[in-house]
Amino acid sequence: MSERTQDRVPVRVWDGWIRLVHWAIALLIPLSWWTAHKGEMEWHMRSGYTILALLIFRLAWGLVGSDTARFSRFLRSPLEGLRHLSxxxxxxxxxxxxxxxxxxWMVLALLGILLLQAVTGLFTDDGILTRGPLARSVPPDVADRARSIHLFNFNLILVAVGLHLLAVIAYAVLKGQDLVRPMVTGIKRLPGVLAGRAPRLGSPWLALALLLLAFGAVGWISRFE
Known part of the structure; x- marks a missing residue:
């Protein structure tokens, strides 16, 4: 039986926590831009705090979470990545x-530049209205440098997001693969021979504890201001 005609079965590959982080950050990035553009800096900082907490959780979940969330499971050699793109x-x-x-590798790059954006925001001081909660803990020139990185890095975020969207479209058009639906439902329809390889999903209680700890840590940092 060919791959085109063989039976395909639903397999849960993405847990709700991965999907929560993915879609929440997808909404928070434009919100952060819009609030900064409109001068709504209080809401801009709240959006940034939320992104930082979600990133901290995602990093922790990448170590102890579901199989498909773990960096050790999905990070392969760069050569394999290039071979796949070919x-x-x-x-x-x-x-x-x-x-x-x-x-x-795209996931790792996105997490890295988003984390850089959130962390530099903590040290940023525009000298007028807005100061990150940790800006006073560093010399003024360091705060200025953090602000410069924060402003420039947003351009890198736009490029990375654009590449991500282009990749999703390319997979749909060129390979006939829908990457969006599984990130909404958590389920992929895979060849039946792969049904037995369904990933182990992490403990929801552990995930909830990590998420609360992440928000607690960011809330504690935000009070330094």
Whole structure:
């Protein structure tokens, strides 16, 4: 039986926590831009605090969470990532349990630049209305440097998000693979032979504890102001 006609079965690959972080940050990035553009800096900082807490949780969940969330499971060699991209033009069924070899590195890059954006925001001081909660703990020139990085890094975020969206479209058009639906439902339809390889999902109680700890830590930092 060919791959095109073989039975495909639903497999839960993404837990609700991964999807929560993904879609929450997808909404918070434009909110952060809009609040800064409109001078609503109080809301801008709240959005930034929320993003930082979600990133801290995601990093922790990447160590102890569900199989498909763990960095050790989806980060492969850069050479494998390049090899995967070289096959982008091939129309073929999706057989990846989680992130593919290239997508894993995109996830790491997005997390890295988002974390840089959130952390530099903590030290930023515009000298007029807005000061990050940790700005007073560093010399003025360091706060100025943090602000410069914060402003420039947002351009990198836009580029990374654009590449991410282009990749999603390319997979749909060139390979016939829908990457969006599984991130909404948590479920992929995979060849039946892969049903037995369904990933282990992490404890929801552990995830909730980590999420509360992450928000607690960011809330504590925010009070330094």
């Amino acid at each position: 096959h982008l033009h091939r129309r073929e069924p999706d057989t990846e349990i989680g992130h593919n070899a290239a997508g894993g």
